[in-house]
Amino acid sequence: MTTAAETPSDRSVLPITERYALLGWLRRNLFSDLFNSLLTLVALVFIFTIARILLRWAFVTAEWGVIPANFNLIMRGQYPAAEAWRLWLVIYLLGAVAGVTWRLISGQFSGAARVLIAIPFVLMLIPFFSMGTRLNLFITAVASAAGYYIEGYLPIQRRGRAAVYFILAYLVIMLLLLRGVGAEEGPMPPVSPILWGGLLLSLLLAFFGITLSFPLGVALALGRQSKLPAIRVMSVIYIEFIRGVPLISLLFMGQVMLQLFLPDGFPLVDRVLRALVAITLFSAAYTAENVRGGLQSIPRGQYEAAQALGLSAYQSTINIILPQALRAVIPVLVGQFISLFKDTTLVALVGIFDLLGIARTILANPDWLGTQQEVYAIIAVLFWIFSYSMSYASRRLERRLGVGVR
Amino acid sequence: MSENETADEIIICQDVCKWFGDFQALKDCSLRVKAQEVVVIIGPSGSGKSTFIRCINRLEEHQAGDIIVDGIPLTRDVRNIEQIRSEAGMVFQQFNLFPHLTVLENITLAPIQVRKMKKEEAQETAMGLLNRVGIPEQADKHPGQLSGGQQQRVAIARSLAMSPKIMLFDEPTSALDPEMIKEVLDVMQELAESGMTMLVVTHEMGFAREVADRIVFMDAGEIVEVGTPEHFFTNAQHDRTKLFLSQIL
Numbered sequence: 001m002t003t004a005a006e007t008p009s010d011r012s013v014l015p016i017t018e019r020y021a022l023l024g025w026l027r028r029n030l031f032s033d034l035f036n037s038l039l040t041l042v043a044l045v046f047i048f049t050i051a052r053i054l055l056r057w058a059f060v061t062a063e064w065g066v067i068p069a070n071f072n073l074i075m076r077g078q079y080p081a082a083e084a085w086r087l088w089l090v091i092y093l094l095g096a097v098a099g100v101t102w103r104l105i106s107g108q109f110s111g112a113a114r115v116l117i118a119i120p121f122v123l124m125l126i127p128f129f130s131m132g133t134r135l136n137l138f139i140t141a142v143a144s145a146a147g148y149y150i151e152g153y154l155p156i157q158r159r160g161r162a163a164v165y166f167i168l169a170y171l172v173i174m175l176l177l178l179r180g181v182g183a184e185e186g187p188m189p190p191v192s193p194i195l196w197g198g199l200l201l202s203l204l205l206a207f208f209g210i211t212l213s214f215p216l217g218v219a220l221a222l223g224r225q226s227k228l229p230a231i232r233v234m235s236v237i238y239i240e241f242i243r244g245v246p247l248i249s250l251l252f253m254g255q256v257m258l259q260l261f262l263p264d265g266f267p268l269v270d271r272v273l274r275a276l277v278a279i280t281l282f283s284a285a286y287t288a289e290n291v292r293g294g295l296q297s298i299p300r301g302q303y304e305a306a307q308a309l310g311l312s313a314y315q316s317t318i319n320i321i322l323p324q325a326l327r328a329v330i331p332v333l334v335g336q337f338i339s340l341f342k343d344t345t346l347v348a349l350v351g352i353f354d355l356l357g358i359a360r361t362i363l364a365n366p367d368w369l370g371t372q373q374e375v376y377a378i379i380a381v382l383f384w385i386f387s388y389s390m391s392y393a394s395r396r397l398e399r400r401l402g403v404g405v406r
Numbered sequence: 407m408s409e410n411e412t413a414d415e416i417i418i419c420q421d422v423c424k425w426f427g428d429f430q431a432l433k434d435c436s437l438r439v440k441a442q443e444v445v446v447i448i449g450p451s452g453s454g455k456s457t458f459i460r461c462i463n464r465l466e467e468h469q470a471g472d473i474i475v476d477g478i479p480l481t482r483d484v485r486n487i488e489q490i491r492s493e494a495g496m497v498f499q500q501f502n503l504f505p506h507l508t509v510l511e512n513i514t515l516a517p518i519q520v521r522k523m524k525k526e527e528a529q530e531t532a533m534g535l536l537n538r539v540g541i542p543e544q545a546d547k548h549p550g551q552l553s554g555g556q557q558q559r560v561a562i563a564r565s566l567a568m569s570p571k572i573m574l575f576d577e578p579t580s581a582l583d584p585e586m587i588k589e590v591l592d593v594m595q596e597l598a599e600s601g602m603t604m605l606v607v608t609h610e611m612g613f614a615r616e617v618a619d620r621i622v623f624m625d626a627g628e629i630v631e632v633g634t635p636e637h638f639f640t641n642a643q644h645d646r647t648k649l650f651l652s653q654i655l
């Protein structure tokens with residue numbers, strides 16, 4: 001042991017020194033004194049017991065058959081199987097856009113980009129996937145790589161703008177693909193949003209809820225600071241009203257009352273869109289309060305310097321105040337958006353089949369009686385994967401934007 | 407006063423009054439500054455020096471009296487205010503650089519946004535100004551990466567990028583470590599020699615003595631005494647001025 005530690009350059013003994021380092025770490029951190037050792041032991045017993053119960057359940061008791069049997073339902077709800085190719089196309093394009101964005105953010109072929117391309121390959125390992133699904137995942141990986149390289153061919157100065165165009169184009173194409181265009185018998189018949197469901201719908205509700213509520217929330221936050229009393233009062237009333245009402249009641253109000261606020265003869269807004277409106281209005285009020293925190297953290301000198309240079313109120317807001325205020329509240333906003341993502345499950349209570357709604361329909365089916373544990377576990381895992389990815393991405397973004405700030 | 411002299415005066419303040427609530431911070435302050443003149447304002451803490459020069463570019467609003475900058479009367483009219491602000495640069499005690507922008511972007515922002523200058527042209531001007539204040543190699547850094555003296559020189563360059571006719575300085579060296587004060591004062595002296603009209607609030611008596619054409623002494627919101635440096639340091643008239651000078655020198 002001692003000799004090995006004294007000759008670290010001898011490669012053949014490296015594992016031993018490593019084990020030595022690990023043992024040292026263990027002693028320093030977990031067994032430094034009697035009390036610490038006792039705590040460590042209690043914790044170990046506790047973790048071990050929980051893990052044993054969980055593993056036993058997962059590998060022995062659980063009847064996982066319910067998941068593959070309802071996999072399509074969980075992923076896309078009642079979206080017609082004949083039109084599923086449109087969803088795959090949406091996913092390919094998402095892969096491509098992710099590749100483009102990653103190139104923009106990371107610059108070089110970083111480890112993170114490799115992770116991005118690895119995701120589809122990891123998913124291909126899921127045992128019950130058909131060959132078709134695996135092929136589709138493979139195409140998605142290829143699309144990511146293609147997006148990554150195409151963006152790489154653009155000159156550096158153009159990349160930011162190009163990425164924005166890619167993303168905007170993607171959103172339009174995605175909606176067209178999902179919703180369908182043309183006649184009932186055409187190549188892309190319309191699919192009513194009522195049929196969208198499962199993970200697809202949960203992600204769409206969260207995504208559009210976030211992207212639509214963000215600008216509205218920023219506008220409200222600025223409105224709350226406005227010098228014009230009318231705008232200020234309206235913003236305050238809006239924010240305080242929404243924040244005083246639970247989301248679920250807004251969702252119900254959206255279902256029954258939205259039509260009242262629209263002009264006569266306005267076509268009936270479908271159930272899903274009504275829910276999205278409620279979610280957006282709800283989230284905007286919270287975004288506004290979070291952004292207000294950021295605005296208040298900007299020292300007065302920043303406003304004064306901008307004014308002294310002759311910038312108009314609009315110019316200084318856009319160029320000086322908002323960029324700093326938003327940067328300061330990224331962690332809070334992401335936290336809020338993660339809650340929003342999870343809160344979208346409330347739409348299940350107004351008859352919309354998001355992930356949770358689908359889980360409830362599956363469990364209502366007599367064939368799958370008694371599979372609550374398995375179904376809810378998978379739903380939880382799916383939510384966790386996306387929530388964790390969001391918080392991981394935000395931490396990276398923070399670190400990147402943190403460069404050179406103050 | 408002849409027509410010619412008035413035309414020469416680039417800042418005219420007449421009986422300017424300013425209240426913060428019930429507290430009167432400026433009491434009938436009158437001052438006329440000629441083009442290319444360097445005027446230093448001194449006075450004890452809380453005497454209204456900052457308030458006075460901040461009224462000139464409307465960071466504070468005066469409630470009575472007239473302020474006319476380069477022939478433009480300072481009224482509630484937003485166009486007048488913005489015009490005056492783009493003609494009068496201001497340098498703050500705390501620098502107030504924009505921390506999320508690079509040094510170069512700090513300097514080019516206003517010319518691009520307000521003067522609608524082309525980006526390349528603005529960058530060229532900015533590099534020229536960075537050369538002038540002696541830190542061209544810092545162009546791509548963020549303000550947080552610079553020393554206080556460097557930051558203040560960037561702030562001066564940022565103001566100069568708008569090609570102002572007047573520069574207002576509010577204690578530009580008060581937040582600096584002693585060894586950095588000189589580098590900023592040197593830049594200001596060079597600026598004064600180049601013919602810039604300057605209104606400087608400072609406690610740097612050496613600078614006042616050497617560079618100022620006139621010195622203004624303020625106390626309790628009033629302009630107590632105005633005169634040449636020589637007059638001030640050898641022959642001050644008012645007791646309050648003498649007391650202040652005896653404390654500070």
Ligand SMILES: Nc1ncnc2c1ncn2[C@@H]1O[C@H](COP(=O)(O)OP(=O)(O)OP(=O)(O)O)[C@@H](O)[C@H]1O
Binds near residue numbers: 451
């Ligand atoms: N925003 C404000 N609200 C209320 N009172 C103010 C405000 N700004 C300044 N004052 C008061 O006005 C007076 C003049 O302040 P000012 O900042 O002009 O003084 P100063 O001469 O610049 O002092 P210093 O040398 O400390 O900077 C002070 O008594 C100050 O307390």
Ligand SMILES: [Mg+2]
Binds near residue numbers: 455456457576577
């Ligand atoms: Mg002051």
